[in-house]
Structure formats: C-alpha cells, structure tokens
Amino acid sequence: MYSYQDVLSEVLIDEQTLQARVKELGKEISADYEGQDLVFVCILRGGVVFLIDLMRHVTVPNQIEFMAVSSYGAGHRESNGDVRITYDLNTKIEGRNVVIVEDIVDSGNTLNAVIQLLSTRGPKSLYICTLLDKEARREVDIPIRYRGFSIPDKFVYGYGLDLDEYFRNLPFIGVVDLEKLQIMKKKFGHG
Numbered sequence: 001m002y003s004y005q006d007v008l009s010e011v012l013i014d015e016q017t018l019q020a021r022v023k024e025l026g027k028e029i030s031a032d033y034e035g036q037d038l039v040f041v042c043i044l045r046g047g048v049v050f051l052i053d054l055m056r057h058v059t060v061p062n063q064i065e066f067m068a069v070s071s072y073g074a075g076h077r078e079s080n081g082d083v084r085i086t087y088d089l090n091t092k093i094e095g096r097n098v099v100i101v102e103d104i105v106d107s108g109n110t111l112n113a114v115i116q117l118l119s120t121r122g123p124k125s126l127y128i129c130t131l132l133d134k135e136a137r138r139e140v141d142i143p144i145r146y147r148g149f150s151i152p153d154k155f156v157y158g159y160g161l162d163l164d165e166y167f168r169n170l171p172f173i174g175v176v177d178l179e180k181l182q183i184m185k186k187k188f189g190h191g
Contacts, residue, residue, distance in 0.1 A: 001166075001188060002184040002187070002188055004157070004158070004163075004166075004167045004170060004174065006180060006184050007163065007176050007177055007180045007181045007184055008174045008175070008176070008177065009154075009174070009175040009176060009177035009180075010174070010175045011172050011173070011174055011175075012151060012154065012156060012172075012173045012174060012175050013149060013151075013159075013172060013173040014172050015171040015172045018131075018148075018159060018171070018172065018173065019053065021148050021149065022050065022053045022054050022057065022131075022148065023057045025054060025057070025129065025146050025148060026054055026055070026056070026057020026058045026059075027057060028146060029054075029058050029060075029099065029129065029146060030057070030058050030059040030060050033060045033097060034060060035060075036060060036097055037060065037061040037062060037063070037096070037097065038060060038061075038062050038063075038096070038097040038098065038099055039062065039063045039064070039065055039091065039093055039096050039097065039098050039099070040054075040055060040062055040063070040064045040065065040098075040099050040101050041064075041065045041066070041067055041089065041093075041098055041099070041100045041101065041118070042064060042065070042066050042067070042101045043066075043067055043068075043069055043100065043101065043102045043103070043110075043111075043114065044066050044067065044068040044069075044087065045068070045160070045162070045168070046102075046103030046104065046160045046161050046162065046168070047101045047102050047103045047131075047160060048160060049103075049159055049160035049168060049169075050101060050103055050131045050148075050159065050160050051064065051101045054101065054129070063091065065089045065090065065091050065093075066087060066089075067085065067087060067088060067089060067114065068085070068086040068087035069083060069084070069085055069086065069110055069113070069114055070082075070083070070084045070086050071083045071084070071109065071110040083109060083110050083113040085113075085114075085117065092121070093118065093121050093122070093123045094121055094122040094123065095122065095123070095124050096123055096124055097123070097124050097125045098118060098123040098124075098125065098126045098127070099127050099128070099129050099145075099146070100114060100115070100118070100126070100127070100128050100129065101129050101130075102128065102129070102130040102131070103130070103131050103132065103159075103160045103161050104130065104131065104132040104133075104134060104156070104161060105128070105130045105132070105133050105134065105138075105142055105144060106134045106137045106138075107137055107138060107139040107140065108138050108139055108140035108141070108142040109139060109140055111128065111140075111142050112140040112142060115128075115142075127143075127145040127146065128142060128143060128144045128145055128146070129144075129145065129146035129147075130144055130146070130147060130148065131148040131149065131159070131160070132148060132149055132151050132156065132161075132173070133147050133148075133149070133150045133151065134150075134151055134152075134153060135150055136152065136153040137153055149173075151173075154175045154176075155175065155176040155178060156173050156174065156175055156176070157170070157173075157174055157176055158170030158171070158172050158173050158174045159171065159172060159173050161173070163176060163181075
C-alpha cells in the first residue's frame, strides 16, 4: 500500500487553519441555537471527524444521529447520481432543530436527496453545515448555512475524506496528484 505522501500534490488546508475554522463554526451554531436544543445529523463516513471536532465547540444541548448515503463507488471521485440511503436515523426529528453535518458538498445531488427526505419528517428547522464547498461542481442549489471553506475543483482527501477508503485520519486537507495516484495504483495493483 502506498502512503498519503506518495500521492499528495499540496496541502490545501493545514491543521491549524482547519481547527480554527471549526471552532468558529461551533461558536456560530451555539449563538444561533442559544436557549434551544438541536440534533446533528452526520453523513457517514466522511463527516465523522468534522462532527466530533465541531461538537466540542458547540455549547447548546445537542444530540447526534447518523445517516449513511451512497452515491460514490469505491475509487471514484465523482458521484454516479444514484443516491441510496444505506443507514437511516434512529431518532425522530419532528419539531426539532436539525443541522446536517457533511464533509463536502460537490454536485449537491446527494445532499439534496437527504434534505428532501428529512424535510418530510417535520423538523422545526433544517440547515446544512459543510466543512468544504466545491461550488464549481454544483448541479443542484443547496442552501448551506454554515460553510467551513469554499474550495476549487480539486480531488481532496484527509480530515474525514477518503482516498479509496484510506487516509481519513489525516489532520489536514490534501490535494491528490492524479498522475501519481495512477502510478501508485498500478504499482500496488489497485487500478
């Protein structure tokens, strides 16, 4: 198996910058929901690292829930458009303030399907908090209330985002060098 350094083109967002912005987002959410409770709905698996750090900076009472949504096959950098809910909520959200926590919004198709589904369950409010927003690739308008960073159309990994299901543990957001990735996949038999 290759290492993350073998395919790293650049560090797009370093650890210190990431953590500072996550703290700011936590303060924004805390101010917006002062005196209320809320439910964070984390989109698995990429959003987990972001959620854990984010909720440490949220001072209002909150619960966490998880959804698993599939629209990317392993090894693909683009959604195939077929959105499937593979794990659904265990908590009722009717009458509750809900913030969907996502690692990255790309085309918007996956998140749009989640928003449509959760809207039918009668939440008091439903907003989006995404770490990364890749606006250049947007196909569907997504009302993002809390945005960590707007990023260019680059293939990124780290801090919850995977590269072939690896490297979610990196404390920064890196950009994949696609040429080096192809070389490594051939060398290690993954492509």
